[in-house]
Amino acid sequence: MVVIRLSRGGSKARPFFNIVVADKRVRRDGRFIERIGFYNPTAKANEESIRVVHDRLNYWRSVGAQASPTVERLVAQAAAAPAAAPAAAA
Numbered sequence: 001m002v003v004i005r006l007s008r009g010g011s012k013a014r015p016f017f018n019i020v021v022a023d024k025r026v027r028r029d030g031r032f033i034e035r036i037g038f039y040n041p042t043a044k045a046n047e048e049s050i051r052v053v054h055d056r057l058n059y060w061r062s063v064g065a066q067a068s069p070t071v072e073r074l075v076a077q078a079a080a081a082p083a084a085a086p087a088a089a090a
Contacts, residue, residue, distance in 0.1 A: 004060060004067040006039065007032060016040055019052060019071060021060050036060070039074055050078045 010016035043049035
């Protein structure tokens with residue numbers, strides 16, 4: 001089974017997560033098929049905290065990949081963020 005999940009990177013006390021498509025049997029930070037975005041929980045105000053390539057996400061979902069609950073939450077958060085950003089800038 002193919003899953004869309006987070007893969008941890010960064011250093012100690014400074015986490016950085018890649019959103020990857022991987023085989024379910026492979027370890028969390030191991031080999032992956034494709035990197036489709038990232039999540040930076042420690043991003044400052046002027047830095048990008050999440051980026052997802054939605055066309056690749058939709059492709060992998062269409063061929064049967066299942067996203068983890070955390071990735072589902074982050075994708076929903078990323079979809080809502082661009083709508084809120086222009087209002088904050090104006």
